[in-house]
Amino acid sequence: MLTIGKLAAETGVKVPTVRYYEQIGLLPPPERSSGNQRLYGRGARQRLAFIRHARELGFPLEAIRDLLSLSDRPDLPCSAADAIAKAQLGAVQARIARLKALEQELQRMVVQCAHGTIADCRVIEILGDHGQCAHDHDAIPVVVD
Amino acid sequence: MLTIGKLAAETGVKVPTVRYYEQIGLLPPPERSSGNQRLYGRGARQRLAFIRHARELGFPLEAIRDLLSLSDRPDLPCSAADAIAKAQLGAVQARIARLKALEQELQRMVVQCAHGTIADCRVIEILGDHGQCAHDHDAIPVVVD
DNA sequence: CTAATGTCTCTAGTAGCTATAGCTTCAAGA
DNA sequence: TCTTGAAGCTATAGCTACTAGAGACATTAG
Numbered sequence: 636m637l638t639i640g641k642l643a644a645e646t647g648v649k650v651p652t653v654r655y656y657e658q659i660g661l662l663p664p665p666e667r668s669s670g671n672q673r674l675y676g677r678g679a680r681q682r683l684a685f686i687r688h689a690r691e692l693g694f695p696l697e698a699i700r701d702l703l704s705l706s707d708r709p710d711l712p713c714s715a716a717d718a719i720a721k722a723q724l725g726a727v728q729a730r731i732a733r734l735k736a737l738e739q740e741l742q743r744m745v746v747q748c749a750h751g752t753i754a755d756c757r758v759i760e761i762l763g764d765h766g767q768c769a770h771d772h773d774a775i776p777v778v779v780d
Numbered sequence: 781m782l783t784i785g786k787l788a789a790e791t792g793v794k795v796p797t798v799r800y801y802e803q804i805g806l807l808p809p810p811e812r813s814s815g816n817q818r819l820y821g822r823g824a825r826q827r828l829a830f831i832r833h834a835r836e837l838g839f840p841l842e843a844i845r846d847l848l849s850l851s852d853r854p855d856l857p858c859s860a861a862d863a864i865a866k867a868q869l870g871a872v873q874a875r876i877a878r879l880k881a882l883e884q885e886l887q888r889m890v891v892q893c894a895h896g897t898i899a900d901c902r903v904i905e906i907l908g909d910h911g912q913c914a915h916d917h918d919a920i921p922v923v924v925d
Numbered sequence: 926c927t928a929a930t931g932t933c934t935c936t937a938g939t940a941g942c943t944a945t946a947g948c949t950t951c952a953a954g955a
Numbered sequence: 956t957c958t959t960g961a962a963g964c965t966a967t968a969g970c971t972a973c974t975a976g977a978g979a980c981a982t983t984a985g
Contacts, residue, residue: 638951640962650963655942670950672963685908692882692907696941706904713901717893720903724886731879734872737837741869748862756858758865759851762837763830783982785931795932800973815981817932841972 636666636674646683653683661686661700694723781811781819791828798828806831806845839868 643650656662662682666674682703689699698719705716747757788795801807807827811819827848834844843864850861892902 638963649943651943652941654964659941668950670963672950681908688909689907690941692885693879702904702907705898706908709897709899711898713893713896713898713903716898716901716903717890717895720886720890720893724883724890727879727883727886731876731883734838734876734879738869738872738876740837741865741872745862745865745869748858748865750862751858752854753850753856753858753861754854756861758858758861759847762834762847763826763851764833783931794974796974797972799933804972813981815932817981835972 636676637680639673639675642675642680642683645680646687648683648687656683656686659696661696661703692723693727694719698723781821782825784818784820787820787825787828790825791832793828793832801828801831804841806841806848837868838872839864843868 637645639650639653642648643653648656653662657664662679665676665679668674685703685706686699689702690696694702702716702719705711705713744758744761747761749755749757753759782790784795784798787793788798793801798807802809807824810821810824813819830848830851831844834847835841839847847861847864850856850858889903889906892906894900894902898904
C-alpha cells in the first residue's frame with residue numbers, strides 16, 4: 636500500500652492534485668490507516684496514471700471521467716472512447732491552426748519594430764489598429780500553461 | 781459619448797467584460813450620466829480596442845497593462861514593448877510545438893482504434909500506459925478556448 | 926404612459942488546480 | 956525513549972479572464 640506522497644511521486648501527480656481528484660470524484664476514496672492517512676493500492680495507481688496521461692494529452696477532466704467509466708465496461712463497443720479521442724484531436728488541431736495565425740501576426744509585429752521610440756513603434760501601433768492585420772483572429776486563445 | 785452597450789458593440793467586447801476591465805484598472809473609470817450610467821469618449825474607445833486586439837493575439841492582461849502604460853509614454857524607447865511582443869511570440873511558438881506533439885500522439889491513438897470493444901481499445905490502452913507513447917509530453921496544455 | 930430594453934451593483938460560478946494555516950501522525954536518529 | 960523533521964490531515968482562499976444571475980433603476984420607442 637502506498638501513502639499519498641509515494642503515489643504522487645510514482646505517478647508524477649502532485650499531492651494536492653491527488654486529493655483534488657478524490658474530491659471531485661475522479662478517484663474513489665481510498666482506505667485509511669489507523670492514523671487516518673490515505674492508503675492506495677494498485678488499482679488506484681493505475682487509475683491515477685490513466686488520468687495523468689490523459690491530462691498530458693489535453694483531455695478535459697470531464698472527458699476523462701467519461702473515459703474512465705468506459706474503461707470499467709470492457710464489453711461495450713469502443714466507439715464512445717473513439718469519439719472522445721477524435722473530439723480531442725479536433726480541438727488540438729483547431730488550436731494549432733489558430734495559434735499559427737497568431738504566430739504570423741506576432742512575427743510581423745516584431746520584425747517591423749525599428750527599435751526607435753514608442754511613438755513610432757509598430758508593435759504598439761498594430762495593436763491599436765486591427766485594420767493593419769493580415770487575418771481575422773477573432774477567437775481569443777487562452778494563454779495559461 | 782457612448783453608453784457601455786454601444787462601446788461594447790463597437791469594439792466587439794462584451795458589456796460585463798468592459799466593466800471587468802474597469803474593475804481591474806485596465807480602463808479608467810469613465811464619466812457618468814445624470815442617471816449614473818457610464819459614458820465613454822473616444823479615448824476609452826481606442827484603449828478598449830487596443831486591449832481587445834492584444835487579447836485576440838493572446839497577450840495576458842498583465843502584459844497588456846504594461847503595453848498600455850508604455851503607449852502612454854511615446855518618448856521612451858520601444859525596446860520594452862518589443863520584448864513583451866517577443867515573449868508572447870515565444871510563448872505561442874512553444875505552445876504550437878507542444879500541441880503538434882500531442883496531435884501526433886492522438887492521431888496514433890485514433891488510427892489504431894479497431895472499433896471493437898473497450899476490452900481491446902487502443903485509445904483506452906494507450907491512455908493507461910504512457911510507455912506506449914512515442915514522445916514525452918510532460919507539459920499539460922490547457923484546453924480552454 | 927407604458928413596455929421593452931439597457932444599465933446599475935453585487936455575488937457567485939467556471940477549469941484545474943495551487944497555496945496557506947493550523948493541526949496531527951509517522952519514521953529515523955541520539 | 957525522546958525528539959525532531961518530514962509528511963499527512965482538513966478547510967479555506969486564490970489564480971486567469973471572464974460569465975451568469977438577481978434585483979433594482981434608467982432610458983427610449985411607440
